[in-house]
Structure formats: C-alpha cells, structure tokens
Amino acid sequence: MTSTQTRTTRPAHAPEALSPWGELRGRPFAKGHGTGNDFVLITDPHAELALDAELVALVCDRHRGIGGDGLIRAVRSESLPEGPAVLETAPDAEWFMDYRNNDGSVAEMCGNGVRVFVHHLISEGLVDVPEGEVLRIGTRAGVKTVGRTPSGYAVDMGPWSFLDGEAARTRGSDAVVTARGLKVPRPALSIGMGNPHTVVALAEGEKLDQLDLHTAPGVRPVPEDGTNVEFVVPADGDDDGVGRIRMRVHERGVGETQSCGTGACAAAAATRFWGGVTAPDQWLVQVPGGVVSVTFVPAPDGSEHVVLAGPAVLVAHGTLD
Numbered sequence: 001m002t003s004t005q006t007r008t009t010r011p012a013h014a015p016e017a018l019s020p021w022g023e024l025r026g027r028p029f030a031k032g033h034g035t036g037n038d039f040v041l042i043t044d045p046h047a048e049l050a051l052d053a054e055l056v057a058l059v060c061d062r063h064r065g066i067g068g069d070g071l072i073r074a075v076r077s078e079s080l081p082e083g084p085a086v087l088e089t090a091p092d093a094e095w096f097m098d099y100r101n102n103d104g105s106v107a108e109m110c111g112n113g114v115r116v117f118v119h120h121l122i123s124e125g126l127v128d129v130p131e132g133e134v135l136r137i138g139t140r141a142g143v144k145t146v147g148r149t150p151s152g153y154a155v156d157m158g159p160w161s162f163l164d165g166e167a168a169r170t171r172g173s174d175a176v177v178t179a180r181g182l183k184v185p186r187p188a189l190s191i192g193m194g195n196p197h198t199v200v201a202l203a204e205g206e207k208l209d210q211l212d213l214h215t216a217p218g219v220r221p222v223p224e225d226g227t228n229v230e231f232v233v234p235a236d237g238d239d240d241g242v243g244r245i246r247m248r249v250h251e252r253g254v255g256e257t258q259s260c261g262t263g264a265c266a267a268a269a270a271t272r273f274w275g276g277v278t279a280p281d282q283w284l285v286q287v288p289g290g291v292v293s294v295t296f297v298p299a300p301d302g303s304e305h306v307v308l309a310g311p312a313v314l315v316a317h318g319t320l321d
C-alpha cells in the first residue's frame with residue numbers, strides 16, 4: 001500500500017445504528033409456507049414488540065429483508081387488547097395469530113398462515129397437538145380450531161358470508177372486476193371469510209394463465225377496506241362428487257401470491273353458490289403453489305362452516321441481526 005492509499009476497514013459487527021431491524025434486532029425468526037404462501041414468523045409471547053408497518057414491510061421485502069407474503073407474530077392472547085374477547089369465546093385459545101401483510105397492513109385472517117402458525121408453535125415446543133386433538137387459536141376474525149391431517153392441518157374457518165348481504169343470493173353477483181387479460185369487465189361476488197374477497201369466474205375463451213396480475217384488478221364499487229380478488233375456472237378431475245377449480249389470486253396488501261387459504265374458501269363458496277343446490281360440499285382448489293381442500297360442513301348452531309385443509313412447511317430459522 002502506498003502512502004496515498006487509505007485502508008478502509010469495516011467493523012466486524014455493524015454498529016447498532018446501522019441495523020435496519022430496530023426493535024427486531026437479535027430476534028429469532030422462522031420462515032415457512034403453506035402451498036407457496038410464505039411467511040416470516042416471530043414469537044413475542046408478551047407482546048413486547050411495537051411492530052410498525054414500515055418495519056414489517058422491510059422484513060417482508062424480498063430484496064432487502066427476509067421476504068414473505070406476510071409476517072406472523074405469535075403472541076399470548078392474554079397479552080393483547082383483543083385477548084379478552086378471544087378468551088371469553090374460548091378460554092383455551094392461549095395463542096393469538098397477529099397477521100400482517102407484506103406491505104405492513106394488518107389483516108383479520110390468513111387461512112394458509114394459521115396452519116403454518118400452528119406448525120411453528122409445535123416446532124417451538126409451545127403447544128402440543130396430538131393426533132385426534134385440536135388446538136384453538138385466536139385471530140382478529142375470531143377463534144379458529146385446528147387439527148392435524150395425514151398431510152398437514154385442517155382449520156375450521158367458521159362461516160362464510162355474502163359481504164353485500166343476502167340480496168346477493170338472488171342477484172348472484174354484487175361487484176364488477178376489471179383486469180388485464182379479461183376481455184370485458186366481469187360480474188363478481190363479494191364473500192367474507194373473516195377478511196374480504198371478490199370472486200370472479202372467467203368466461204369461455206378467457207385464460208387463467210394469461211391474466212396479468214402485476215397490477216391490482218379494478219373492483220367496482222370500490223370496497224371500503226380493500227379486497228382480495230380471486231379468479232376461478234373449472235379444473236379437470238374424476239367424476240367423484242368433488243368439485244375442482246383452478247384459482248389465481250391478487251391479495252390485498254401483497255399482490256399476486258402463490259396461494260391464499262381464505263381466498264380458496266371464498267372461491268369454493270362462490271363457485272358452489274353459482275352451481276346451485278346440486279353443487280358438491282367438498283372442493284379441491286388448485287393454486288399456483290399447490291392444492292388445498294375446502295369442505296362445507298353443517299355446524300351445531302345451524303350455520304355452515306368452511307373447513308380448509310392443506311400442508312404447512314417450515315423452511316428456515318435464523319436471527320434478525
């Protein structure tokens with residue numbers, strides 16, 4: 001080295017001020033997915049972290065962060081303001097799934113996320129769910145009951161609803177959707193699964209694979225709280241009394257994802273409704289990231305519940321430092 005050259009030295013550890021993680025610095029995390037819908041999971045039993053939208057969006061950033069469609073914080077229900085309502089419904093719902101979208105926005109529910117959440121709790125040794133038993137989980141969309149299946153988990157998602165009221169039952173649609181790849185604006189059905197969905201059936205000649213979901217579909221009337229939009233077409237399969245559809249989804253707060261559990265439930269509910277009284281109660285929903293199953297079952301209170309089943313996979317553990 002000559003006298004005019006200066007040596008640039010980097011400290012072995014970046015100073016704290018340079019850490020982008022703020023409150024999350026030094027926190028362990030897990031990364032997991034359910035049919036390609038991927039999440040960063042952080043355990044915060046006593047709700048000590050003040051997660052703001054910017055920090056969540058950074059963690060979920062696929063270039064500058066860990067990357068994920070959403071962030072799931074595992075908190076004890078008793079530590080949250082939502083806790084009393086949850087524990088009043090189900091005193092055994094010890095854990096709450098605090099779900100945030102990729103852009104940092106808060107969402108009520110995530111169907112794929114709840115399976116991965118339970119898998120994470122089990123892998124951390126925080127709960128045990130022996131075969132044949134169930135675990136109750138608090139969410140912003142109420143308490144969900146989760147059990148094991150041979151290939152993953154099944155979640156009782158509770159009832160589905162027409163978001164525009166029962167009038168949609170006679171009209172068959174209450175919204176209109178535009179998207180690149182749809183020839184004309186298409187009538188759609190707004191379905192509630194704890195979170196909002198707008199389901200569109202493609203017309204003859206429109207190709208699911210040719211939709212361009214890089215930009216958000218247009219929905220009219222504009223939903224006040226935004227919406228997830230599902231596009232569906234019939235899928236091939238055996239004549240075995242099981243309904244089959246293929247679906248792509250543009251998620252609120254994320255963009256196109258490989259899968260959406262609540263979206264699959266909404267898509268099956270809309271397609272079954274359009275199919276009339278002879279439509280099946282059991283559905284297989286093919287998404288770009290795999291297949292989930294959706295079953296409509298009568299509940300003891302006379303309502304109809306939706307059971308979502310599918311896999312849950314943990315792929316990595318690490319520390320945000």
Ligand SMILES: N[C@@H](CCC[C@H](N)C(=O)O)C(=O)O
Binds near residue numbers: 113
């Ligand atoms: N991917 C989730 C849904 C996540 C929330 C959604 N983006 C919203 O804002 O409602 C699922 O599997 O259900």
